[in-house]
Amino acid sequence: MRWFLFILFYILVDIYAFQAVKTITKSPLIYGFYVVISLMVLAGLIYELSFFGSSKMMQPPKMYFFGIFLAVFVPKLLLVIFMFGEDILRFFVGLFMKIYGSQGDFYMPSRRKFVSTIALGIAAIPFASLLYGMIQGKYDYRVLKYALEFDDLPDEFDGFTLTQISDVHCGSFDNRRKVEYAVNLINEQQSDIILFTGDLVNNTADELHDWKNLFSTLKAPQGIFSVLGNHDYGDYVKWKSASAKAENFRRLIDSQKEMGWDLLRNENRILERNGQQIAIVGVENWGENGFKQSGDLDKASEGISGNMFKILLSHDPSHWQSKVKTDRRNFQLTLSGHTHGMQFGIEIPGIIKWSPIKYRYKNWAGIYEEFGRYINVNRGFGYLGYPGRIGIWPEITVIQLKKKQNTV
Incomplete structure (x- = not known):
């Protein structure tokens, strides 16, 4: 059950993080690349948890999957933190406009491109670091x-x-x-x-x-x-x-x-x-x-x-x-x-x-x-x-x- 909840959590994080990508580009090619990578990591995660979840043996293939998973998932978590923070701000702005605005309607401002750009830039740091650690840092x-x-x-x-x-x-x-x-x-x-x-x-x-x-x-x-x-x-x-x-x-x-x-x-x-x-x-x-x-x-x-x-x-x-x-x-x-x-x-x-x-x-x-x-x-x-x-x-x-x- 806990593995099902973790996979569900991963999917929700993935979808939420994708909003940052959508904010800064409309390229179908980039969207497709994002989705393909996400599905490959998700498939690998399900495979590992299904067949090796109860094993404590740590062999290089499994460790490399874990490393790649971290390199993909940790940056997305950072994106979610930024996006969630911005969404909270947008919610309160919309609430303020509903209470004090002339129209009286609840309206959430659109996402700001520069926030998503900064978030993606910061998320790139752990991505690059985790890859460097696997390629060079371990030796x-x-x-x-x-x-x-x-x-x-x-x-x-x-x-x-x-x-x-x-x-x-x-x-x-x-x-x-x-x-x-x-x-x-x-x-x-x-x-x-x-x-x-x-x-x-x-x-x-x-x-x-x-x-x-x-x-x-x-x-x-x-x-x-x-x-x-x-x-x-x-x-x-x-x-x-x-x-x-x-x-x-x-x-x-x-x-x-x-x-x-x-x-x-x-x-x-x-x-x-x-x-x-x-x-x-x-x-x-x-x-x-x-x-x-x-x-x-x-x-x-x-x-x-x-x-x-x-x-x-x-x-x-x-x-x-x-x-x-x-x-x-x-x-x-x-x-x-x-x-x-x-x-x-x-x-x-x-x-x-x-x-x-x-x-x-x-x-x-x-x-x-x-x-x-x-x-x-x-x-x-x-x-x-x-x-x-x-x-x-x-x-x-x-x-x-x-x-x-x-x-x-």
Whole structure:
């Protein structure tokens, strides 16, 4: 029933938005083009909802339809807002003329061409942006570098560098050359360690098949460590049996080993330099709002002394906000992903950082600090759902750890 109501809503929006086109042109050719595009998108929408509406599998063809749907529908919504605002004004003008006019008749003024022209011009902005995000933005990789200071960082790790990537979602990729460029860009950072914070695939281990050799070329002197994200468990697939799901999960685990990645499943690894140590701690996915909660900090921290410097890998930043930042064991730095920055937003360093995802996650992109503890939320390497990015670009994070110098 809800899908029928959504389709009805789409049709009403489409018809209403068409009034703006009629105001500025009388061309049958343009009318026909508008109608054909609208009918094609409507047919695709009905097809997707009828045959795939209950499936959570996100494959490139479906994602591209979703992207095209957004590129067509969002501008029409903007047109409706403008047209509706103008219609309200026209109604009150007509009402005023009926009450105070000499004729006493209710007459609504005709639509003004310049309002429709402005509305169409503004609507063209999201249309162009959504297309750009699908064509170029999704592979517009950015290297973001930070230096963080800690009082309790061991001296031997002063200047230690780590590269974080997250949310690869390799089942979405459609351009090997672009992804190869990004993998080379990661290696070019020459960090001491590479840390991956979950969501290697969209749903199934098979998605990794064509990309495994490429991600195997990632190298770092201290190794590559990873954790699982909510998509890595295969929970969003309707499996034929529990054993099929378990086999899929086993193959994903084995693939990471074959790639040379050390997957941490509620466990830790100790790095040592000249007798001094830090811990890399990795938990399984722990999220709120219905996401899997398999992360176990107690188990992951076994064997670690309380005052050891710790870097925690936890896919979902809500874990840090709810549990980690106040944990008595003091996890000095947490690395997360998950949000993708919603793949849409506005970021101008030092001026504005905004995305709709901020209304769901307090920590959604970049560095945050509370109680002297830090979290970095990586904006994601890949994409999911909408096959593009606008304003929130795919990210490779490089963090240098620094020993805070005491000043007198």
